[in-house]
Amino acid sequence: MDTASHLLLGVTLGGLAMALSDPAIGDQSTVMYGLFAAAIAGSNAPDFDSAIRIRGHEAYLLHHRGFSHSLPMLAGWPVLLTPLIAYLFHAWDYMLLLFLWTMAGVVLHVFLDFFNAYGVQCFRPISRKWFHGDAIPIFDPVIFGFHLAGLLLWLFGVMAAQVVFPLLFALTFLFIGYRIVLHRLMLHVVRRRYGVDGHSFLIPKWLPHEWGYVHETDQTYIAGSIRGTHLREETIFHKGERNDVVQAVMGSDGVRSFLAFAHRVHISCQKIQNGYKVELRDVRFRHGEKLPFGMDITLDDHLQVTGNTFGWKKKLWEPPFS
Structure with missing residues (x-):
């Protein structure tokens, strides 16, 4: 997802960490702030690789969403970040808890990136292939709206953290599941139109009932859009002469x-x-x-x-x- 969404969901994940923590920790405000910081840091850590931009676009393409989003770094980022957070917030006695919430942030980040069209090399070093679930856009206004509204409800004292943050993440995962089901249904619509020959894939748009699609044949890419169950073919790109x-x-x-x-x-x-x-x-x-x-x-x-x-x-x- 985009940086703003990762940051916002990191904040609400921090709220969830506070809501689910042992009430006894509430008496130690620095530890509570440490849990909050751990969730935010973990939710944004995989995109620290954006610094590779200084080496040019080619290096950025080669490395962004690569090793930083890989299987080893699901634990690697928490290992790197947890001691720093424990030091800053004087929370050495809660290292394991900080580690787990940092890891939760990293896993959430990679999970969200997996389901958009850009993709991620999340199974390195087993595979260097790019995986993309094509179910949610890089910026999803529904998910962003959920979390912004929930955060404001908590900040203004309308809802308690123990209510709003678990509800937020329950709704988020239900919505992502809904989009995954829609993806399967819309892909069936495309394949029914063009048959089993060739390869079809979808491009998620901002609204759940709107999708783009591409159907690949031997010589062309047929591109169009789907609104509801109505498919509209819009343009054809020839693959080009080799x-x-x-x-x-x-x-x-x-x-x-x-x-x-x-x-x-x-x-x-x-x-x-x-x-x-x-x-x-x-x-x-x-x-x-x-x-x-x-x-x-x-x-x-x-x-x-x-x-x-x-x-x-x-x-x-x-x-x-x-």
């Missing part, structure tokens, strides 16, 4: 990293002054007939790669936002 120019870029490290992340791309090639330009676009992130997320590679007339750029080809405020 000529000598395109083949020349496939061995570069940047392209290998991009293809490992994107899986399904639209490829175009054009002659430019003193060489060629190859454009690779991720078909998951579509707006109308545009594919704004991808990678551009330039080559000279001898088919040697001379440069590449990676990222969004759109304004920050323009869709898509997932």
Whole structure:
């Protein structure tokens, strides 16, 4: 999910830690604050890898949501963070409790990232494959709204922590389950339209009854949208010619990293002054007939790669936002 959502859910997870803690701990305010901090830190720790941006977009693509979200780091982040939290809040006697709530935050973060379209390498080192459940958008206004409303109800004294925070997380997991069921139903709608040949996948939108979809054939990507059970085919992207120019870029490290992340791309090639330009676009992130997320590679007339750029080809405020 997005940073704001991880931060908000970290705060409400901290509220849950307070609500479920032994009442005796309530007399030790620093320990209670430590539990709160542990949940927030754990909920945001996997995204500390965003610092890799300083090494460029290619490094960011290769490493973001990679090892920092992996199986070893489910315990690794708590091991790193718990002593610091215990020191800051003078809570050495509660190390195990701090460790468990930090881990709960990390697990919640990875769980939420798993179910959006961007995906996560959560099973490293067993597998370096990107997994994405395609059930919730990166920013889900319903989940965000739940937790913001619940937090405000607690802050203004309308509901007790012991009531509001368990209720919040119960509703959150029920809603995610609902979206997972909807995902299965909508995917069935697409497959019923196009048959079993090819591969179909969905792109979650902000509202639960609205989805994007892509159906892959041997030569094309058919893209459209679903509203309720009504499917509308909107555009077709040809996969692109695999000529000598395109083949020349496939061995570069940047392209290998991009293809490992994107899986399904639209490829175009054009002659430019003193060489060629190859454009690779991720078909998951579509707006109308545009594919704004991808990678551009330039080559000279001898088919040697001379440069590449990676990222969004759109304004920050323009869709898509997932």
